[in-house]
Amino acid sequence: MLQRLDSQVAACLKKAAEARERAGDAGDPEQRAYHLRMEGSWTRVAESMAAGDRRDAYIQDQDRHHTEMCLACDGALRMKWARRDREVEQHIYECVACGLERRVTLREESNGEASLVRE
Numbered sequence: 001m002l003q004r005l006d007s008q009v010a011a012c013l014k015k016a017a018e019a020r021e022r023a024g025d026a027g028d029p030e031q032r033a034y035h036l037r038m039e040g041s042w043t044r045v046a047e048s049m050a051a052g053d054r055r056d057a058y059i060q061d062q063d064r065h066h067t068e069m070c071l072a073c074d075g076a077l078r079m080k081w082a083r084r085d086r087e088v089e090q091h092i093y094e095c096v097a098c099g100l101e102r103r104v105t106l107r108e109e110s111n112g113e114a115s116l117v118r119e
């Protein structure tokens with residue numbers, strides 16, 4: 001059990017590291033900011049898991065699926081376009097497998113967490 005949790009925490013930390021890498025590679029400031037926020041988000045999930053707060057980790061995981069999985073085929077999504085207007089962020093993702101586009105609107109709450117508004 002503990003070992004399984006450890007591997008989940010490690011997986012989140014790996015995601016955080018990947019996001020940090022992508023931020024470093026991003027030429028576009030909007031995309032860089034997005035990846036840095038993803039890094040923070042993954043780091044928080046890892047911390048929540050390590051602290052045993054499964055509820056928080058679960059919610060974060062749901063949010064992740066909202067923005068990273070294709071609804072039609074479960075394929076991986078890649079970001080095509082992102083725009084930020086004050087606390088509201090709009091993303092357009094494209095499925096690498098079937099090409100379906102997803103438009104997602106996120107709102108940054110006062111605690112720094114991003115919540116899904118609509119898609």
Ligand SMILES: [Zn+2]
Pocket residue numbers: 070071072073074075095096097098099100
């Ligand atoms: Zn798809």
